[in-house]
Amino acid sequence: MSTYPASGQQLSPLWDIAGITAVPFGDSALMVSVASGTIEERQAGSRKLREILLDVRPYGLLDVVAGVDSVLVEFDCLAVGHGQLAQTIRLAAAGGGPQDSGHARTGKHFVIPMVVNENFAPDLADVAEELGISTEAVLGHLEASELNINLLASAMAPMMGRVEFPGQVSRCKEPRTNVDPGSVMVAGTNAIIQPFPGPTGWKVIGRTPLVICDIHENPPTSYTPGDTVRFKVVPESEWERLDGQFLRTDSYTTGGEH
Structure with a gap:
């Protein structure tokens, strides 16, 4: 089965803000993206399109994998072809705009505490210098x-944008082979939290005491794409009180109360 993208196919406009483009990606997938608008509009459009497709579940659909401003639509190539599925996506998008849905999802908001010290923020000084x-x-x-x-992202790590930095943050010249869970990391103008121990090339500038992904919870994360986050730097004295708590919308308020 091939894994390279083939020639693209233009679809009709997505609602009233932009068009969408579907590009065959190998034998059994379409890369679908919002073709115009601001980056925020493209990202919001892609999230909405993913919700629509998972709700409608077109014939032959296997999965819809979210990207930053696109979705990879995987399908059974023995059940449906690129063109047929692209037409179904066009129709689903045309009939699934916010003004027609009646049940648009309201995103949740999280305040995530983070502790900053020499051990938890090894790259903070480098980011500042850069x-x-x-x-x-x-x-x-x-x-x-x-x-x-x-x-x-990988291991259900929340990839977030955009941090209002005065410039882009580069990645580490030498990626780390292991980063502790809860590490708050930045690259470009994006931020991400490490859910489990693992390697990374992002720069670590703090750590949250909260558990952001727990396979014993149902669902294992309380956040989904479209939710919003603010970070709150808290003193080290807060670590013991919050350590190991599962992240929820009320885990930490700006005032530090539950």
Whole structure:
């Protein structure tokens, strides 16, 4: 089965804000993206399209994998072809705009506490130097940014954008082979939280004491794409009180109360 994208096919406009483009990706997938608008509009359009497809479940659909501003639509190539599925997506999108749905999902908002010290934030000074600002200013920009969860990356890590940094943050020259769970990391103008121990090339600037993914919970994460996040730098004295708590919308308020 081939894994390379083939020639693209243009679809009709998605609602009233932009068009969508479907590009065959190998024998059994379509890469579907919102073709125009701001990055926020493209990301919101892709999230909405994913919700529509998972709700409608077109014949032959196997999975819809979220990207930053696109979705990979996987299908059974013995049941349906690229063109037929693209037409179904076009019709589903045309009939699934916010004005017609009547049940648009309202995103949840999370305040995530993070502790910053020498052990938890090994790359903070490097990020500050790269951006030409102080470490306090780096954290100030992070706290002031309302981040949107664009997709769930590997191990259900929430990939969020955009941090209002005055520039782009590069990745580590040498990726780390192991980063502790709860590590808050940045690259470009995006942020992500490490759910489980593992490697990363992102720069670590803090750590949350909360558990953001727990396979014993149902569902294992309380967040989904489209939810919003604010980080709150808290003193180390808060770590013991919050350590091991599962992240929920009421896990930590700005005032530190439950």
